[in-house]
Amino acid sequence: MTRNDVHGNVQEIFRDIFDKEDLVINDSTTSNDIQGWDSLNHIGIISAAEKEFKIKFALGELSTLNNVGSMLDLIIEKLKTE
Amino acid sequence: MNMNLKYPLDVDYILRKKKSIKRDLLNKNDLKEKNIAILGGSTTAEVKNILELFLLDSGIKPNFYESEYNKYYEDALFGNEVLDNFNPELIYIHTSNKNIIEFPEFNDDEDKISSLLDIEIDRYKSIWTSLSKYNCPIIQNNFEYPVNRSLGNLDSYDTRGKTFFLNQLNKRFSQEAKLNNQLYISDINYLSSYIGLKNWFDKSLWYQAKYALSMSSIPELAFNISKIINSILGISKKCLVVDLDNTCWGGVIGDDGLNSISIGLDNAIAESYTSFQKYLKELKNRGVILAVCSKNDLNNAKEGFMHPDSVLKFEDFAAFKSNWDPKHLNILDIASEINIGVDSLVFIDDNPVERDLVSSQIAGVIVPNIGDDVIDFIEHIDRNGYFEPTSLLVDDIERNKYYEDNKKRTKEQSVFKSYADFLASLKMNAEIKTFSSVYIDRITQLTNKTNQFNLTTKRYTFAEIENIAISANYIKIYGKLTDKYGDNGLISLIIGSIKANKCHIDLWIMSCRVLKRDMEFAMLDELVRHCKEKGLIEIIGYYYESKKNNMVCDLYEKFGFTLNDLNGKDTIWSLDISNYKNKNNLIEVN
Numbered sequence: 001m002t003r004n005d006v007h008g009n010v011q012e013i014f015r016d017i018f019d020k021e022d023l024v025i026n027d028s029t030t031s032n033d034i035q036g037w038d039s040l041n042h043i044g045i046i047s048a049a050e051k052e053f054k055i056k057f058a059l060g061e062l063s064t065l066n067n068v069g070s071m072l073d074l075i076i077e078k079l080k081t082e
Numbered sequence: 083m084n085m086n087l088k089y090p091l092d093v094d095y096i097l098r099k100k101k102s103i104k105r106d107l108l109n110k111n112d113l114k115e116k117n118i119a120i121l122g123g124s125t126t127a128e129v130k131n132i133l134e135l136f137l138l139d140s141g142i143k144p145n146f147y148e149s150e151y152n153k154y155y156e157d158a159l160f161g162n163e164v165l166d167n168f169n170p171e172l173i174y175i176h177t178s179n180k181n182i183i184e185f186p187e188f189n190d191d192e193d194k195i196s197s198l199l200d201i202e203i204d205r206y207k208s209i210w211t212s213l214s215k216y217n218c219p220i221i222q223n224n225f226e227y228p229v230n231r232s233l234g235n236l237d238s239y240d241t242r243g244k245t246f247f248l249n250q251l252n253k254r255f256s257q258e259a260k261l262n263n264q265l266y267i268s269d270i271n272y273l274s275s276y277i278g279l280k281n282w283f284d285k286s287l288w289y290q291a292k293y294a295l296s297m298s299s300i301p302e303l304a305f306n307i308s309k310i311i312n313s314i315l316g317i318s319k320k321c322l323v324v325d326l327d328n329t330c331w332g333g334v335i336g337d338d339g340l341n342s343i344s345i346g347l348d349n350a351i352a353e354s355y356t357s358f359q360k361y362l363k364e365l366k367n368r369g370v371i372l373a374v375c376s377k378n379d380l381n382n383a384k385e386g387f388m389h390p391d392s393v394l395k396f397e398d399f400a401a402f403k404s405n406w407d408p409k410h411l412n413i414l415d416i417a418s419e420i421n422i423g424v425d426s427l428v429f430i431d432d433n434p435v436e437r438d439l440v441s442s443q444i445a446g447v448i449v450p451n452i453g454d455d456v457i458d459f460i461e462h463i464d465r466n467g468y469f470e471p472t473s474l475l476v477d478d479i480e481r482n483k484y485y486e487d488n489k490k491r492t493k494e495q496s497v498f499k500s501y502a503d504f505l506a507s508l509k510m511n512a513e514i515k516t517f518s519s520v521y522i523d524r525i526t527q528l529t530n531k532t533n534q535f536n537l538t539t540k541r542y543t544f545a546e547i548e549n550i551a552i553s554a555n556y557i558k559i560y561g562k563l564t565d566k567y568g569d570n571g572l573i574s575l576i577i578g579s580i581k582a583n584k585c586h587i588d589l590w591i592m593s594c595r596v597l598k599r600d601m602e603f604a605m606l607d608e609l610v611r612h613c614k615e616k617g618l619i620e621i622i623g624y625y626y627e628s629k630k631n632n633m634v635c636d637l638y639e640k641f642g643f644t645l646n647d648l649n650g651k652d653t654i655w656s657l658d659i660s661n662y663k664n665k666n667n668l669i670e671v672n
Contacts, residue, residue, distance in 0.1 A: 019101030040127045047297045051094045
């Protein structure tokens, strides 16, 4: 899976969670850029990503996810080790 | 009906698409608003969001009050202006074993442990007592087992075990629910076992966000709560319609013959059809109406139930349609024969073509995609909670007997010269009296379940009926009817509020099983008598149109009331009772 593929799938998750079909995200997108990206929706994104990519985030890893880029990096790293 | 919100739930889809699902559901017509307070002992945000979907799917538009994190006890006990102003019509207490104040220690003696139990149960009792000021149903989670047990198996049978302790608490909850009419248990002990404790609880989510259950369990919990709410509000289903060949038995009776169909205990297939029949019989015995809709010659179909191993018998079915007409027409017939709305029916058929036909031709009838393997059939009925009861009243259990008796009544009708002759032969006796405390349960149930013979479709809670029963500002009478075939039970109600010297009919309902028996005339006679006793001179009747009550749109007209006002289909009527003459002469009253 390329970084592009992962980006596409994560973008779909964001579109579903925020119910905005044309939502576009990039590496520097943070919770400040998307209305409604609160702690509840953050959990929704994380657990949807876990299901989508069949991975599991460790407790300590979640606090490092400050923007979309770091989220993609972590997912790609996990996909490699699977 | 949104199939994503039915068994088997695709929980990942629901969680991810909740906003678009909600958007779709909000387009539904006739959504009824309900104020629902969620008092949580852990995080409830997502529970609320997903519960909203299931309720919208049932036609309920919830307004939510959500307590601050873990403030369920404070909100219940010490009051809260926001909650008071919210005026809850239903309260859900979302607690779990994470809310246990103190589990037993290994060095605690029996006395200490029993006092710990009392402390817990007293805390919940004080919550329920305090919340009773809202006069509304309370749904309370019981307790799930702990995921980890340092005592291992001993945890379940040593009095100091957590599992043992939680079992005792659950037992006490059941006892309390038996005594408290407003208290309903959400059995998360069962639900978590069904899903599997290791799937139910997500440690990571607990530490991160203080959810006492996993994300993927939230839709299951919300579904469970919605089933209880449906049942409380009387929108559970009433009648199960089944196909025969390859549904009630294996094989095709018309082709294979009685001796070759699969039923009994001879092999795995036969045994699984037998257990499906046993499940249907259990439903029937607790008050669900059964009906047959099959493409077969009637005699072949009847013969199937004469099989010595058949659990169900022909007499178990309140309606039996076995012919070559299209199934949707037969199902409409069944609904009118039993006198219930099509949206009270669930249709079970192994054939996807028949399922499609019925679900596409009749809006409202529930047609689960049960597949074609008998082993899955029960699950689709059971897990969807179509027939979820909140209590087992004698009336529910005996309801099926009324329909059987009715079959006999219908048969006899044909040998009488006139319908009046037939009615006279029934030797009907009615008891029509003022509400008394023993009937409050049944009265409340009837106000919430009756849709067709219902002039105003006003719903009442147990507490409201209790208040009306003791208030002097109302005329409130119930009617019970017996005939030579048996007791029909409590089947009609009138509630009228007294204002000046007039009686305004807030509610007039009658169960459809006694339609066309002149019971409404007997009720009117008694109503007039009560009004006169109180010195009233006029009765004001209201008809408010609903989807289902067209049958009584001209009731007041038939009674000889005068039309005072109309607004669309809604009408207001009046009757001067000074020269009223009794209308009933077939039913012996009191």
